[in-house]
Amino acid sequence: MNSKSLSNKPTPSTPSLVSTSWVRKLNFGTLAPLIALVVLVILSALASEHFLMPRNITNVLRQVSYTGIIALGMTFVIIAGGIDLSVGSMLALVGVLVIMLLNYLGDGWSAVFIAIAGxxxxxxxxxxxxxxxxxxxKIASFVATLATMSIFRSLTLYVSDAGEMVSQNQHYPDVGTGYFLGLPVPVWVFLLLAIVGHILLKHTAFGRHVCAVGSNPKVAAYSAINVQRVYFMTFVILGFTVGVSAVMLSSRLNSVSPGDAGLFYELDAIAAVVIGGTALSGGKGTLWGTVVGAIILGIINNMLNLLGVSPYLQGTVKGLVILIAVLMQFKRSN
Known part of the structure; x- marks a missing residue:
């Protein structure tokens, strides 16, 4: 009787091990970017009394939204095992073409809606x-997008004659400068796309296929996944988000500077994805991690400005943040 009761008695160490491993995985895999964001907010609030002012927070979120929208699409590409260096030049080209389309269609909201769809x-x-x-x-994504980065920027300068394109539509600025429930419209668009992207990545077959392709394309092919189609669609998704960001940015300024628009946006987008915990080697990542990564970058830029740090050093800080994020990923993988 005693031996039976002893044999049926649960092992006390098993739940403890499971709980410990779950907590460890949760802390380092999921909450690390969020913890970093909270720490950064606290340090920023202590460093500058102007940081927590509503106007400053709103400006940070607005600035974050432009590259953040692109970073959402970049997350799909990087999880699938690719990368895109052309997004900044692509944004400039789309922005110039949209302004040209608007000026051709004339005034009115109908022209704005057509231009946004375009x-x-x-x-x-x-x-x-x-x-x-x-x-x-069969060209490596790094090489292919490096080439199209140059092509898109060159076409942007050509079609605009290297001059600033200004919209003649009086309603177009309302898209980028408007507010809804106290937040700028671009911020709401950023959050909406993050929700849609999260559902697509985590709750659909396509999202599982993207992760499978990034983890091991050969195994994914053996599992009857159309690897080329999935990989192709991630670039289409990224292009779509670039188009949305081009609308948000050009409507806010009501113009596009072909030489400066989208400059270094590819660096900010990739940095947001990496800081958010997505592995550069592909196979895993989250959209909400990318959102947190984009906000972290925005706060860093904002604090450097508030503290009077030279703008020439901001790129150095951004590069160091990327290196730290990659090194942390490498240590976790080992």
């Missing part, structure tokens, strides 16, 4: 070009 289509087409170069052309 930006999304154009961005998706340019993303599809990158996708075709990498899938059908």
């Amino acid at each position: 930006a999304m289509v154009l961005g998706s087409i340019f993303g599809a070009i990158n996708g075709l170069l990498t899938t059908k052309g």
